Amino acid sequence: MAAYVNTRPELDAELRTLPARCYTDPEHFRRELEAIYYDMWLAAGRTEQIPAAGSYFLRQVGSASVIILRDERGDVAAFHNVCRHRGTLLCQQAQGRLAGRIQCAYHAWTYGLDGALLAAPHMEKVRGFREADFPLQRVATAVWDDHIFINLSPNPLPFEQHLAGLDRKFRPWRMEELKLVERKVYALKANWKLVIQNYSECLHCPNAHPLLSKKSHYLSGENEPPQPTYLGGRMELREGVATLSVDGQSNRSCLAGLSSEDRRRVYYYAILPNLLLNLHPDYMLSFTLWPLAADRTEVVCEWHFHPDEIAKPDFDPSGAIELWDVTNREDWALSDLAQAGIASRGYQPGPYSNREELLHALDQWVIERLETRRGAWSAAQVAGA
């Protein structure tokens, strides 16, 4: 326990949580969508979801429906799922395979997998109409170790600036080699920021997560200083614990490239605004957040393992899945309670512990995004990063 003395910088009791409206007001929520979710890089899925040309899946971001597909050249591309004729939604199924083109069910306007308008029937007597003027509207994409990111901004921040070196930091995990084994989707009655706040401190762990706390001490590890595009830290596995699973054991090998130190750690990185990335010695857990309303968020949680382990006859991911499913449900119940309390007339902004420094940083980050969009502030911060 001597290892766990509180050495983090002091905070001031005058620093307080955000006003209630930041969690309850539909107009504030709309401004957050504009300044954050419609403007930043969002983790949308994994390349293994679209193995072949024409494979696609849909993502809903606020009011935007986005088609994410593999094009004829084998690249990942994304488009608004809306016909340029009369605005009809194009793809209706959540995922599937397109036969080389996207055709609107209404009047058969037909687009290539590169978004080009290939056919627009009965437009021959429309003066000045040219197919070239009506391609599908492209959504920016980037791929990092097989994580697909999309960006709805017409002028996205360069993706390298968004990653801000995390690609180098997490290179040893070779995430591109890992494969999806389980996906769980959770419906929260809580604002999306409460999910990140819950993720960014472990002071609640002894009370809320008895199972997790037996595997990893809540005061162990260290946080990085807050960064313009991410908030992260790591924790230590307790002695005798091999990974985060129900019994703390694993018959899986550690991921090949890890140092001896990283084989004893779990990394927790919130890559703003919507990816929570947990890197364990032998598996990767990811959460993507999808804000539905000021007080509702969908969370998609995925467990990824190395294919060599998946191929073994005694591969058994259930201990890792259960530990996190139990922990997730404990966290979402608390997030829902926080939302309910903040929405109550009795709520007043309260003080943070100095071990909640990342939460205060998140609050500040949100306020500054709303004030500047991705303007002078983040440009300066990112330039300095």
Place this chain on the structure above:
Amino acid sequence: MAAYVNTRPELDAELRTLPARCYTDPEHFRRELEAIYYDMWLAAGRTEQIPAAGSYFLRQVGSASVIILRDERGDVAAFHNVCRHRGTLLCQQAQGRLAGRIQCAYHAWTYGLDGALLAAPHMEKVRGFREADFPLQRVATAVWDDHIFINLSPNPLPFEQHLAGLDRKFRPWRMEELKLVERKVYALKANWKLVIQNYSECLHCPNAHPLLSKKSHYLSGENEPPQPTYLGGRMELREGVATLSVDGQSNRSCLAGLSSEDRRRVYYYAILPNLLLNLHPDYMLSFTLWPLAADRTEVVCEWHFHPDEIAKPDFDPSGAIELWDVTNREDWALSDLAQAGIASRGYQPGPYSNREELLHALDQWVIERLETRRGAWSAAQVAGA
């Protein structure tokens, strides 16, 4: 196919569909109710629904509940379904028969079928109270070939100007002789304008309506130029097809008054804002639209046949009912998709085909109604009609 060359006037690619807010914004919807649904003649039902004095049915128009009844003189009349005392809703059942009076369930204020307040108990010590000052509020009515129209405006456009000659045009069908055989009510997740737009072009038919397209070629027929109160056109039955039914055949006689040309045609008239009237050689199909919200519309579809045919032992309307029920469901699915796409962030107004000229006319008409109510514009247009 040579018959189906595109001879309609050219359109300009700069003419575009309406902005998304016209389909999604509750405030825009409220303004449309005021300028259109609370101000224009609405098809509300058929006189056969109220055969005797005291027979009534209710219609909800936006927030207005309206009683439509047959009065003691045998005339059709309509009133707001609200007591003049404390505002209680009077009739609760969707239809029924009133025993010569309308009595409020709360304090027994009692009205005649002419709306006069006959009894108001315990008002004898209210200075200046006179029953004559508190009749039910009348809603204007008109009857055209047994179609009942209502108008919530205190100063309705003369009904003849609304019909604008359609009564003469459709006289041969003797619609007043036809009787209801089937009613289907559909709940759409789409703006009411999308239903009229879907109705006003057949470019979607080959793709969307395989059954209908076998009976009537989508490029056949002609549209009238857009009128201030209606948008209409006709299509041709294919060779060997007797009417629009599943097999294209009918053992019914054509309606007696039709010319040989009209026995080969189907007329499609959108009588703005809420009646879609399909006249076939042997039956009448009508749709009435009831906007519930910016993105929700109820559509009531009715099939009417001649009583001489209904009386025949081998009368079988199922082929006509099924053809249109199938086609309706195809259309509503597309309308719902259009609503979903227009509500999406990726929507941008798009260009119309020159065969979608009625849709552009509808858009313009809506915009002008919102700007002028039924002011100088429509007065001038109607005067010129």
Place this chain on the structure above:
Amino acid sequence: MAAYVNTRPELDAELRTLPARCYTDPEHFRRELEAIYYDMWLAAGRTEQIPAAGSYFLRQVGSASVIILRDERGDVAAFHNVCRHRGTLLCQQAQGRLAGRIQCAYHAWTYGLDGALLAAPHMEKVRGFREADFPLQRVATAVWDDHIFINLSPNPLPFEQHLAGLDRKFRPWRMEELKLVERKVYALKANWKLVIQNYSECLHCPNAHPLLSKKSHYLSGENEPPQPTYLGGRMELREGVATLSVDGQSNRSCLAGLSSEDRRRVYYYAILPNLLLNLHPDYMLSFTLWPLAADRTEVVCEWHFHPDEIAKPDFDPSGAIELWDVTNREDWALSDLAQAGIASRGYQPGPYSNREELLHALDQWVIERLETRRGAWSAAQVAGA
């Protein structure tokens, strides 16, 4: 019947019911919460619900969640159900027993039953943090004959001024001796004011309440002049009727302290804004109103009897329960109809009977509250009372 001549003062036909927005507009509703429900004394429950130290129940008032508990000294106290740290809701169950403290499920901040913050883990490195600065936020409480009242205002009207002498008037009923026998909770689709208006006149009784009307004549009794904090009156039991029950009979003794006159009367007092108190010769019926939205109200109805009667082997409250449950359902159906009609476009403010003088007083009272909060007006009125 000669006894029931209308001797109340005349009213003027120009006095009308309130505009529709007062019953339908969410913004008006929000203002009423601020000026009335967040500012006035509300009947919240009975002391018998919290028999021992740590016993509590929750009440939701608008957006406020309130814990009402018995503290270590045996007193009734109330607090906002919100942690001072990050705003988490504290108690989740509608009622229960706290083991001497209230602990937040999130980070274990712990409060005494007096609201004091006893423990706030990990706050030792927060400059300027003192537990004394973060007690639970207290909600004012008062107890009148075992009715618990709460007041969310930071500066509540003295409770004696709110009672305005009703404590002396109703002393003979010794309400503190009575015990709960039945509770029914009703969900109304009606504005809370319509419930009080329905309660404040019996002109609807002959039409709406055949069972009740057989026991008590609707024109019997007298109203008090309207008061700043209550509207009340009394009615007479018909000859041969002992109490308000299905058969009008009772094998229960009258409450001990009642005069011979009060043994023949039922008192109906609306103690504004949320308590309707019916005092019968042998039992007490109470209604508390909980506005959920402009058009939704929850009504909690409770039947209380004397414990000496409850203890008798032939105690049978069913006749009293059924009479009021039947009558309640009749009233709520009318209130829902009134809401539906007032929300309809056809609604216009209407005139009151001079026997509806309390309804007009309620309307005026609401308008004045909205204009002045609890300012000069009520201070002057109460001072004069």
